[in-house]
Amino acid sequence: MYAFDIERPTSVADAVAALKDQDAQALGGGQTLIPTLKQRLAAPSKLVSLTNIADLQGIANDGDTLRIGGAVTHATVAAEVRLTYPALADLASHIGDPAVRNRGTISGSLANNDPSACYPAVALASGATIITNTRAIAADDYFQGMFTTALDDGEIVTAVSMPIPEKANYQKFVQPASRFALVGVFVAKFAGGVRVAVTGASNEGVHRWAEAEAALTADFSAVAIAGLTVSADNLIADLHGSPEYRAHLVKVMTGRAVAAAS
């Protein structure tokens, strides 16, 4: 790692102020950022830790929507929303491993927008709102391609507002080495329709599968998508799977998510 300083502000205002310095960068749980720093792929002058800010902690439930603080760890989500939003709890409980889940945060994952990460899938499928220190951003506007989001420099994700679907399920087919999603599909059924978000598959990062959403809104069953095909165009090709394989998995995982949704 290159040398840098770390600040540990206790308020969002102080964190935002600290991030105004040139080459300052926010530090969530660090589970992705620290390995990146070790490889000297980033050279921040300063890291601003978000884990010591009380306002970024806590999960609130107003009955229809969960409001999850930006610095809430995956382990806390997994433990606390098991009854209110079981598919989200299940997703959080399979990110990384237990030790990673004790440090990694929801805002860290959403700010990074790794194309194979899990949280972007639930946020997009749930129609979440990403709340920052300056504004609220609809998930549909927030995710803008692999490792790219609507966040401005120095903007902090303070919370995620996550509507609770009637039924939902996440199916993650793991890449055998990293245990990230080779393909992950989150299906969420709301009164107003079904949303399907796909992670791991596309060079564009997390995205919705509109045809499946339409079919499932009409008929929420695995059979409803049987006739659909997923194009391999612009899907990821790597050691672990071809675009064609990923396209196939998108459909298989979607079907399984629908069948398992509860």
Added chain:
Amino acid sequence: MPKDDGIGAATVRREDVRFLTGRGRYSDDIKAYGECAAVFARSNVANGTIKSINTDVAATMPGVLAIFTGEDFVEVGGNPAGWLINSRDGEPMKEPKRPVLAHGKVRHVGDAYAAVIAETAAQGRDAVEALEVEIEEHAAVINMKDALAGTNYVHDEIGTNQCFDWGWIEDNRAATDAAIKGAHHVTTLELVNNRLVPNAIEPRCSIGDYNPGTGDYTLQTTSQNPHMTRLLISAFVLGIPENKLTVIAPDVGGGFGSKIYHYGEEALVLAAAKKLGRTVKWTSDRSEAFLTDAHGRDHVTKIELALDDKGNFLAFRTETLANVGAYLSNFSTVTPTFLHGTLMAGNYTVPLVYVNMKTVFTNTAPVDAYRGAGRPEATFSLERVIDMAAREIGRDPIELRRQNFIKPDQYPFASAAGLEYDSGNYDALMDQMEKVSDKTGFAARRAESEAKGLLRGFGVNAYVEACGIAPSNLVGILGARVGLYDAATVRVNATGNLSVMVGAHSHGQGHETVFPQIVADMLGIDAASIDIVHGDTSKIPFGMGTYGSRSLAVCGSAVVRATEKIIAKAIKIAAHMLEAEASDVDFSDGTFSVKGTNKSVSFGEVALKAYIPHDYPIDMIEPGLEETAFYDPANFTYPSGAYCCEVEVDPETGKVRVDRMTAVDDFGNVINPMIVTGQVHGGLGQGIGQALVEQTTYDDDGQLLSASYMDYAMPRADDLPFYVVDHSQSTICTHNPLGAKGCGEAGAIGSPPTVVNAVIDAMQSGGKNITHIDMPMTPHRVWTAMNNAQ
């Protein structure tokens, strides 16, 4: 016997206490006063000419103490191959120099061309980034067939990318060809034995020290064989006199072959320590480990099996390309040849075997012995082609193997591949495997899987391997540049406890527990009073270290021989004490007694007498009670086994899960069944890893795509089942005093073909005419195979 802690006892390991409490002492745990750090500049291209290295800026950076480049080592020697192989035409193999640091050219990504010594590793890394380096990149030589066909050479000075073209047994070539030509049925299979990264969880680490006042060097390093490392550094690389170099391998966190070899980093830290008069430490990170630890396997093979109309095996013939990478690592030439070709008769009475092995230089990391080393490749080829043949001729795969097995009354058996197997009973192993695996329940389990929408397959395998390398005279004839004995010194201390210094090195194998079991059993004393000393050339006799499942069969035999000498001398001392003739003195259970009397002295009393020889036959016996034995084995040992496994395949995703895995092995006499079982477990984990998930991929430019745990899949706990392991069907090794064979590699040898055979069986059960899928059988590969078969 077995006593609670004698031969045959499942004694828990004494070394565990320090490891479980964080008190192990691995190389990187050692911190010397005033130590500084070595950081290597490594090539990011696979093939390039070093045009210039300007160190001016880097040298002035904070904390920088010295910078080395390849130029600094031009005058010293290279790191040699330990085994000379001759091609079929009698030409010796090509041996390009492997320098401490690359000079002139870099030949693989990760090849070190410079090293910075700095106060801290972070400063060293800063300075490495400040080196001004111009490397002209050339096209990389990656694919082995292209390497042999082309004129782009990894080593320009040898004018070829072929290291050697070896035939075994060359005199049988024509007869084998004829047998195949005239056979009733020939099964042909082309397969890949996938390249693996060993991945000991402890990365390599080397610490060099030099005392200008004495001229003594010390190297603490992650080694499986400190004496061999010292010999290589002294005799070949740096020329430091052996008596001025101590090599210490403290606790070592796994090796699996990758820590047998001498690496340039070891020489560099010694040279730097001399130059600076400081202790110089280098610790690999995982990324460096992926790029520079010797890899394993990487064979591309065509195998043919000829059968007569009754299913008798007539001949095996193989043509293989084996990758040696950019440089010859120490065992890289023997691994694909004598550790592979000699096993190509397998467990069978087949009369003819011919193996053609071409080894190929490529712009990739060196490839060398990895757990099993040549034998897994042999077993994989044999047991895959046999399975395929059984399917082609409509025979049960177990029955076809049994028909061709060497039978128990045929030992010693001269195999068609040139070895003399001393003992074995392959039918008994197969019987036991069928029994303990509940093979008869397979049909019901398959039905259950199918009800869940999954395919289930059953795969079987038989293997024989050669361990306990090796008779020095034999290996010398075959090209070895070292002897392959091992050594032990048994020192009885004055107060009756023992220090046993051994040439083998324990890095997970439990020697500190097992060797005392042997000595305790022989001397009839408490094993807790016996300590093992290993890993330090200043303390131990010149042994050859631990690899090839040799520690017990070879070094353990040296321990036996040294202990026998102790007993012989102690009897003489006891005879004096008892005022009897030595021939009248019996020794059992730790007590010397005169036959037919109740006169006796204890082992402890004799030990004390040896060191306080006031009343002692000093004219006949020397004081002291310490003996050394070197043991040179009369033959390899030949462990064998019958394995089976059951897999479930998800036809929608191609994902394979090993549901049941059974290993029935013949390891000869087992000293500690708990440890032996653990060794099999570990081998199974690595073998299943090879079969299903471990994938080492270089792209056409020579970049390693699977260069971290993000892309190289290590088997995790949830990838693997509980295993059934059985050692009940032993036949004793006939030529070493322990009757022991060797268990360290069996699991990694026996399991890969078992898993592949099971997956193919599952494919067939699903109506897919798939006869082979290359390892690793990742979901993507299996799905692709199923998709293509539709």
Added chain:
Amino acid sequence: MMTTVTMTVNGKSVSETVEGRTLLSTLLRDDLRLTGTHIGCDTSQCGACVVHVNGKAVKSCTMFAIEAQGAEVSTIEGQANADGSLNVIQQAFQDHHGLQCGFCTPGMVMTTASLLKENPKPTEAEVRTYLEGNICRCTGYHNIVKAIMAASGQDVSSIAAEQLIS
């Protein structure tokens, strides 16, 4: 910029001066000489570095020392019983041969402690899943899983293998 951090490690208060980039694992190993915490990778996957921070398992190679300000940290060196004897988990690992080279072992023990706190009687599948962030290259995991189930007080005598050895 150097910063002084204060924390409790294995029950003792410690204070060290660190850089921003100093990892918790570096502070433990280099400054406190608690070398039982090991480094086996640089991508936060092998788990050899697992310690507990405020009672929770974390990868100490993927946490900055400064972030542990005021925390209670426990490492493998603090796991034995007060009289120095092996604790229940450590003893089970020894009894069931749940370690070979020993390098991954501290992380395995610390992860196990965390598992058993959350789930005192885990099933085999739960144990295997919980270990997904801890890589062992020696044991094939069989005896690790067995040791963990034994440490949880479950009868492991029916698990495959040993009873079949004559």
